[in-house]
Amino acid sequence: MALRYAILISLHEEAATGYEITKKFDQGMGFFWQASHQQIYLELKKMSDLGLVEFQHIEQDSKPDKKLYQITSQGIQALKDWLIQPVKTQTIKDSLLMKLYAGPLGSAQHLLDEVLRIKQEHVELLETFHAIEQEWFQNIDQQPLPYQYIYYTLRNGIHYVQSWLAWSEEVIPFLEKQAGAATR
Amino acid sequence: MALRYAILISLHEEAATGYEITKKFDQGMGFFWQASHQQIYLELKKMSDLGLVEFQHIEQDSKPDKKLYQITSQGIQALKDWLIQPVKTQTIKDSLLMKLYAGPLGSAQHLLDEVLRIKQEHVELLETFHAIEQEWFQNIDQQPLPYQYIYYTLRNGIHYVQSWLAWSEEVIPFLEKQAGAATR
DNA sequence: AAAATCATGTAAGCAGTTACATGATTAC
DNA sequence: GTAATCATGTAACTGCTTACATGATTTT
Incomplete structure (x- = not known):
């Protein structure tokens, strides 16, 4: 609804x-x-x-x-x-995490490729977000009020994408090691 | 599916x-x-x-x-x-962000209450995640391989929750200001 | 006495995706 | 000549939620 x-x-x-x-x-x-x-x-x-x-x-x-x-x-x-209705707490439904959870049953190389692909998308998205921030939301507390609210939805997006990128920096070395071990 | x-x-x-x-x-x-x-x-x-x-x-x-x-x-x-099927990039569907986007049309106090409530849930979730990390995933590279994969799904959760908390630290002062201004 | 746990299911309905359908105009 | 833009819709299907339904046992 x-x-x-x-x-x-x-x-x-x-x-x-x-x-x-x-x-x-x-x-x-x-x-x-x-x-x-x-x-x-x-x-x-x-x-x-x-x-x-x-x-x-x-x-x-x-x-x-x-x-x-x-x-x-x-x-x-x-x-x-x-x-003014209360919101339901967001749930995550992420099939990439499911595939990661399945672990050694799948292919580490495939998972690595997927993580790298999505990382690239997120890098680009972050650039887009930063560009929008620069262009539309400078000196935010002097902007009209509706803009200020929208600004914080953008900030949410920036934090979200950054957290995904930080995670990918952790998981990529692991998957590289696993993919390497499999071909040796 | x-x-x-x-x-x-x-x-x-x-x-x-x-x-x-x-x-x-x-x-x-x-x-x-x-x-x-x-x-x-x-x-x-x-x-x-x-x-x-x-x-x-x-x-x-x-x-x-x-x-x-x-x-x-x-x-x-x-x-x-x-x-080995490619995954679709995750999309976000978050009605809290939608309500924030609507901005001054709604109630800043209500939004603030909602953000605080969800923040509390996330604080507790982070504690749970950290407890699981401590209990099950210490010395991760010496654990059985399936555990190591699962560990990275947990890490994803930790990064996600942390990014939400970091964002809430930005938006809460703003909403407090707006809620205060409305009652004055 | 009430609530939670164990254990399984059916049925109605809503939300969302995928496929199909049309057709003129404009840009490459 | 091909693709994109403008502009609207229908139909079939899948996935998921909500409500309903049962009933014994165990815990509070």
């Missing part, structure tokens, strides 16, 4: 089409919530039936028609109600 | 009943994979139909009958095949 509120938060910032919301989920919000266009279109329809959002048909030439959605006062209330 | 392989890994360690596997998921493996008893019983049945596991009926007096499951050679092969 959290997808519903992610969409409402997005529409509370500004009215948008399903297509535009989908793109937003690939960027900023995408760090802590993901959704496909199928899911988003379906949820928008449900929310429209419930009166949480409403839309205008916009005809375009040289481009397909679109539906511009905006949040209703009912939608704002539903969002506010949700914001 | 990863649940299937989590169960197979568990059964590869030792034969067990659905009930025992459920308990295992509340401990060690539970850090990186969770499953309810309903899901586990259902999956065991499917796997039994597929020949990946087999079971013996065991009658007990003063306790309900049980089914002791063990992995078959087919199951071991399926597990090995799965272990």
Whole structure:
């Protein structure tokens, strides 16, 4: 049900089409919530039936028609109600850790390759996060309040990625040793 | 589908009943994979139909009958095949971050309470992890190889929890300031 | 007396993924 | 000519959660 509120938060910032919301989920919000266009279109329809959002048909030439959605006062209330619900503690579901746990039954070389690949992705993600921090969030306590809140979601991402990288520095030497031992 | 392989890994360690596997998921493996008893019983049945596991009926007096499951050679092969599949990069779905992103629309005090609550859970989890590390994984490079692999899944957990705690040290002062400003 | 432990399951429903479907326009 | 962008949707399926169901034994 959290997808519903992610969409409402997005529409509370500004009215948008399903297509535009989908793109937003690939960027900023995408760090802590993901959704496909199928899911988003379906949820928008449900929310429209419930009166949480409403839309205008916009005809375009040289481009397909679109539906511009905006949040209703009912939608704002539903969002506010949700914001004060307690959250469930996050659980981790990580199949890489499961494969590591299985240990010698698998291939150390394969695990090493996977860790290196994901490490590379995380290195790039960290660079992206740092670039965003530099560009958008300098002198954070002088920025508008909504920016300050968003800044801390970014900081969460930075800490998360850094912890993964720190761990990979521990596990890589171990896996290298195991992969080496297997081929000897 | 990863649940299937989590169960197979568990059964590869030792034969067990659905009930025992459920308990295992509340401990060690539970850090990186969770499953309810309903899901586990259902999956065991499917796997039994597929020949990946087999079971013996065991009658007990003063306790309900049980089914002791063990992995078959087919199951071991399926597990090995799965272990060398590439993993998808983990995505984060965290509704607390979403609520933080929504910022001034919500209540800073509520967010603060939630962060403090989850921080407390993480502090306790870190203590548990450190205790396990002390008790089971001292002189790690002299331990049996399967233990060494499992050790690195524990290390992942420690890094993860620590990064969350480090982040909470950043966000708590900010939320305290906002909560204070709102009541003044 | 109440709650926890042992032990297994069914059924309904929701959330999310994957596949399928269309079609014009614009950029490479 | 091929691929990407704009823009929306349906349908089938899988994975998971929540609720319901039973019942003896043991611990508090």
